[in-house]
Amino acid sequence: MKQKIKEEIYRCIFAVLAFSSLVFLVGITLTLLTQGLPLFREVSFMNFLAGTDWYPTYDPPDFGALPLIASSAFVTLGAMFVCVPLGIGSALYMNEIAGYRQKSFLKPLVEILAGIPSVIYGFFGMVAVAPLIQRIFNLPTGLTALTGSLVLGIMATPTVASLAEDALSFVPNSFREASLAVGANRWQTLVKVVMPSAGSGISTAVILGISRAIGETMTVLMVTGGSAVIPRSFFQPVRPMTSTIASEMGEAVFGQLHYNSLFALGLVLFFTTLFFNIIAEYISSRYRLKLGMGR
Amino acid sequence: MKNSNISQKAGFFILFLCMFITLFFLGVLLYFIISKGINAISWEFLTSAPSGGMTEGGVAPAIVGTIYLTFGAIVFSLPLGLACAIYLTEYTPDNLVTNILRISINNLAGVPSVVFGLFGLAVFVKYLGFGVSILSGSLTLGILILPGIISASREALTSIPQSFREASLALGATRWQTIRKIVLPASLPGILTGVILSIGRAAGETAPILFTAAVFYMKGYPNSVFSEAMALPYHIYGLMMEGTFPEKQSQIAYGCALILLLMVLLISAIAIYFRQRQRRIYNGK
Amino acid sequence: MENEVEISVSDLSFYYGKTKALKNISMDIYRNRVTAIIGPSGCGKSTFIRLFNRMNDLVPGTRAEGRINIGGLDILGTGVDVVELRRRVGMVFQKPNPFPKSIFRNVSYGLEVKNVKDKIYIEEMVEEALKNAALYEEIKDRLNDSALMLSGGQQQRLCIARCLAVKPEVILFDEPCASLDPVSTKKIEDLITELKKDYTIVIVTHNMQQAARVSDYTAFLYFGELVEYGISEKLFTVPADSRTEEYLSGKFG
CATH class of the missing domain: 1.20.5 (Single alpha-helices involved in coiled-coils or other helix-helix interfaces)
Structure with a gap:
């Protein structure tokens, strides 16, 4: 008993x-x-989301977060152009082309690279990528949206590759064999059989990649230059939400409107990433059902 | 037939190119930091405190601070994460509760690190009054790595064959005895892998400690959990963004980046080696 | 020797969700006898004996009705101490499942979880159990080696020894030879015949020859229904039910 x-x-x-x-x-x-939320006692919700001026320390202050939100979207979108093709391409290479030995070397390597801290990518972006961008495009500063996108993209590539590779490895070998057996070559099998059946798994990887890129802080803080204006081109400095929070929290006074506004930005970030994560979750649970697996 | 062979060759080449570019970028990054950082590193750099207005001396306090913060994070999140994993795999069947928990774990894993920083600031630093301290930073980092520890532990626990549990229970062991004497010892290597990976993650994170623990400079070493601390990742950021003598300080930053990189790479290489070995054992090869 | 009832099953039904896997089974199992449960795969043999030590508790969404009386206790009742029950009713599984521990620690495990602290007593019990499982002579010099180093047949006898060390009254064998070679199978069968002096044995098997060789009584289960139950010799030579006859002559299963 x-x-x-x-x-x-x-x-x-x-x-x-x-x-x-x-x-x-x-x-x-x-x-x-x-x-x-206390911010919205003073500033209307619409003015916060759609306002184009972010001058939190002026008198009177402006809390228009649109430039920050747009910067986040801009940099993330740019990063996608880098990490989606590279990540998925690498995953396909590892899963479909590399032999067993090559893969058992590449996959751990990619996973190790996915673990490199973001501050190191930011540092690398500052000392190596930014000067290069400045020189190539003859810009006043190398700290631009383009730099942020590039570095963020490089950084997210191993993550996307690793997740997409997981999705590909769930495709049963019998699918591939069936296709090869009717005379399709490996490329046709890949395009017509493997990719469609891993499609939702791969899109989960991409969505999670987007979600991580939006929430990434140190890299963008160090390489995007930090001017809070609505971005018009990739060659100008921008200021995403994450780097705004990180760089301004030090000067914000506890309990004041500026402090609240940074939490409001956090709220926007939180719900945006939550939204993407839930979509990814939804797709991946359906994907697993499709391939006849439990959770 | 010929056309399809050409498209196969072209397709495979493009995929190879993707893999190559990915590794090339990362190779450049590693080369850059290693080749420039190696000059900064010396015994003195590793063991002494900064001096000369952050332009000379070493980074020992930052290394020590990072170790404290990481250790604290693990101490907090390992018992919590392991308990959660044990509850999910050993005590509850698949039901609504496990589903809710699983979804909340997945979503916690997706929360941006700077938001963890905000949470730590509002709750640990301000509300609970721990101030900017190792305690606040460790707790914040702990929550950040919690989902990773849970997932890794769950994976390790579910990889234990059900027959072990049945055999133990059939011999009159209670559930807790079965967990403690059979399931946990057998899954230890897998759990350890997860913990090691989380150590790497916690050591490298900057945003969560930005407002909760880290300072750019402090005199001496932290002497209690309520002390502020220097930390390697924050030190790199500080040197680059707040430094006043870019020339000299970027050299120190290279050194810091190399130390942090080596720490994290070593840690994750150990973990991945562990895991590969573990997988081989279970696959019976 | 008189037949004494050890386990009395009455009107037992078992459900997986809404599927009725066992249908109103009633039978008495006798002390110091070997009772074989035969039937085609999926007929509920394993499900049936896993009720005797409540192993089905581990499967979510299942439910049992009716009564199983072991030694005067209705073991399906609420408030039954399943830990205590499992010490009285041991089980040997289909696939040998030694723990990844030493041979000694495998056998002593049941005592360990019973909080037996007396080292000398434990050593005696381990040795006795290994002897009774006809394994001692083969492994007495390497008790501290990992149990995973043993061959499949040795592992299964180790699992039997592990079970014997707890001193149960009943031992359930769930297809104990399913993954063994003929020589190892023979050893296990001899062992079962030996063990019935001290234990009541229930064995599930899909191998009719095995049932005929080792058992005193045989029950034929077909789609969750107890078709026929009686003295093995009689059941195998002059089955009363036409379905039993068909099964024995290899028409299905």
Whole structure:
């Protein structure tokens, strides 16, 4: 009997601790709401989202976040042009072309590279990519949206490649064999059979890549230059939401409107990434059902 | 027939090019940081504090600070994450509760790191009054790596054959005895892999400690969990963005970047080696 | 020798969700006898004996109705201590499943989880169990080696020893020879015949020759229904039910 009580206590401890991640997720949401929403007592929600001037320390201050949101979207979009083709191409190469030995070397390598801290990419962007961009395009500064996109794209490539490769490895070999057996060559098999059946898995990888790129902070903080204007070209400095939060929190005073506005930006970021993650989750659960797997 | 062979050749070449460009970029990055950073590194650089207005001396306090923060994060999130993984794999069947937990874990994993920083600032630094400290930073980093630890532990636990559990229970072991004596020892290598990878992640993160723990310069070393701390990733950022003597300071930044890079690469290489070995064992090869 | 009832099953049904996997089974299983459960695959043989030690508790969405009485206790009742029950009703599985521990620690495991601390007693019990499982002579010099180093047949006898060390009253064998070669199978069968002096044995097998060789009683299950149950010799030579006859003559399964 004593043992039974002990068992029950252990079960309860595990159950309570298991809810920690839910608690933290809810906690993050509540924190962002309580700290961010006070902004909207002073500034209307529309003026925040659509306002084009971000001068939080002026008197009177302006909290128009559109330039920041647009910068985030701009840099992320640019990064996609780099990491989607490279990432998916690499994944296809690893899964479909590389032999067993080559793959067992490439995959861990890609995973290791995916773990390099973002501050190192940012540093690399500052000291190597930015001067190069400045020289090639003859710009006043190398710290531009283009630099941010490039570095962010390079950084996200291993992540996308690794996730897409996982999706490809879920495609049963029998699919490939069936296609090869009717006389299709490997390229046709890849394009007509493998890619379509891994399609939603690959799109999950891309969506997660987008979500990470939007939320990435240090890289963009260090290489995008930081001017809060609506971007018109890739060759000008921009200021995404993440780097705004990171660089301005130091000077914002606790409890003041500026402080609240940065949490409001956090709120926008949080819900944007949450949105992408939920879509990815939805697609991947359907994908797994399609290939006849459990969760 | 001929056309399709040509398209196959062209297609394969493009894919090869993608792989090559990816590795090429990353190779350039590694080469750049290693070749320039190696000159900055010396015994003195690793063991002494900064001096001369951050233009000379070493980065020892930053290394120590990073180790403290990372250690604190693991101490906080390992028990929590492991308990969560055990509950999900050993105690509950697939039901609504596990689904909710699984979704919240996945979404927590997708939260941007700077948002964790905001959470840490509002809750640990301000609300709970821990101030800008190792404690606040460790807790924030801990929450950040929690989903990773949970997923890795779950993967390790589910890879243990069900027959071990059945055999143990059939011998009159309780569920907890089965977990403690059979399941956990067998899944330890897998769990360890996850922990090591999380160490690498925590050591390199900057945004979450920006407002919760890190300072650019402090006198001496942190002496309690309520001290602020210097940290390697933040030091790189600080030298590059807030430095006043770019020439001398970028040299130090190269050194820092190399140390951080080597730390993280070494850590993840160990973890991945562990995992490959583990997979081979379970695949019976 | 008189037949004493050890396990009494009455009106037992079992559901996987809405599917009725076992249909109103009633039978008595006798002490110190070997009872074989035969039938085509998927007929519910394993499900049936896994109820005797409540292993089906691990499968979500299942439900049992009816009664299984073991030693005067309805083991399906709520409030039954399943841990205690599993110490009385041991089980040997289809695939040898030794723990990734030493041979000694495998056999002592059941005592360990019972919180037996007496080292000398444990050593005695381990040795006795290994002897009773006819394994001791082969491995007595390497008790501290990993159990995974043993051959398949040795592993299965180790699992039997592991089960014996707990001193159960009943041992359930769930197709114990399914993954073994003929020589190892012979050893296990001899062992079962030996063990029935001290234990009540229930064995699930899809191998009719094996059932005929080792068992005193045989039950034929067909799609969750108990078609026929009786003395093995009789069931195998003059089956009463036409379905049993068809099964024995290899018409299906």
